[in-house]
Amino acid sequence: MNIRNKVIIITGASSGIGRATALALSKYKNTIIIVARRKDKLEDVAEIIRDNGSICHYFTGDALDENFCNEVVDEVIKMYGVIDLAILNIGIGPPSNTLQASAIKIKHCMQINFDTFIHFYVPIMHQMKKQRTECMIAHMNSLASFFGIPMQGDYTAAKGAVRLFMQTARMELKHFGFKNIHIQTIHPGFVDTEAVRDDGMPAPYEISKEKAAGYIIEGIKKNKKENMFPFKTTLGIRLARRWLPEWLITCVVLSQTPSDY
Numbered sequence: 001m002n003i004r005n006k007v008i009i010i011t012g013a014s015s016g017i018g019r020a021t022a023l024a025l026s027k028y029k030n031t032i033i034i035v036a037r038r039k040d041k042l043e044d045v046a047e048i049i050r051d052n053g054s055i056c057h058y059f060t061g062d063a064l065d066e067n068f069c070n071e072v073v074d075e076v077i078k079m080y081g082v083i084d085l086a087i088l089n090i091g092i093g094p095p096s097n098t099l100q101a102s103a104i105k106i107k108h109c110m111q112i113n114f115d116t117f118i119h120f121y122v123p124i125m126h127q128m129k130k131q132r133t134e135c136m137i138a139h140m141n142s143l144a145s146f147f148g149i150p151m152q153g154d155y156t157a158a159k160g161a162v163r164l165f166m167q168t169a170r171m172e173l174k175h176f177g178f179k180n181i182h183i184q185t186i187h188p189g190f191v192d193t194e195a196v197r198d199d200g201m202p203a204p205y206e207i208s209k210e211k212a213a214g215y216i217i218e219g220i221k222k223n224k225k226e227n228m229f230p231f232k233t234t235l236g237i238r239l240a241r242r243w244l245p246e247w248l249i250t251c252v253v254l255s256q257t258p259s260d261y
């Protein structure tokens, strides 16, 4: 889809990939609505977006609160009457061990990665079904959603759940004739953000957040269903899914896993 002069919601835009994507999209005269909890960070992003020639509104709040998410979407519809693009990016992936982690810690990770997505997806889809113009919901997933990965059991489970949810939504949109709504799942490999810099995880073929934003914009322009990047990590995942037996995948993954996490 065209990415110029659009009304765009980006959740989790106060830092990392969400911030870099918001800044990259701000060069195309868009109206960008950014959401996160840290007000000072959002103010900083909003200022740069405006300097780059786009309009920006920010909403500060916790996306685990469904009412807050509904209010954001309602407010955007009141102001602009349309949502062209939503990039639902909120997520966390702290190191976690399925043999030791508490239920509270596991549920928290899954709620941040799943519930925050659903809290925005539902009202945005409700709105987009009323629109006639081309629009898109994109979810920031991960290449990690295709396998279980040590240190990331809760994270990969939540991302895998959203991947299947989005795949289903795409089928249902086709089935019920909503040809104008695109569903895109974005699968970055390793991206250098503050959130992951010191997490102790290996990060082969890691790319910068600016480079990730470039891939994200290209994927949106091309209406990709699954936007996977960078190439080398994607190739590895594709080959493994198609050709490698589970025992070999386990050997490769464990060879990269710290022994003491």
Ligand SMILES: NC(=O)c1ccc[n+]([C@@H]2O[C@H](COP(=O)([O-])OP(=O)(O)OC[C@H]3O[C@@H](n4cnc5c(N)ncnc54)[C@H](OP(=O)(O)O)[C@@H]3O)[C@@H](O)[C@H]2O)c1
Pocket: 011, 012, 013, 014, 015, 016, 017, 018, 035, 036, 037, 038, 039, 041, 061, 062, 063, 064, 089, 090, 091, 092, 093, 112, 116, 140, 141, 142, 143, 187, 188, 189, 190, 191, 192, 193, 194, 195, 196
């Ligand atoms: N970095 C990677 O290597 C990588 C790879 C694949 C996929 N991803 C995915 O990319 C997305 C962004 O990750 P990142 O590395 O850029 O991390 P990040 O900088 O920590 O970004 C996460 C964003 O989500 C917001 N957020 C977290 N919890 C929230 C909540 N309860 N309510 C509202 N906002 C909340 C954070 O803002 P506040 O703290 O201000 O609320 C922040 O803006 C995640 O979904 C992640 O799974 C990252």
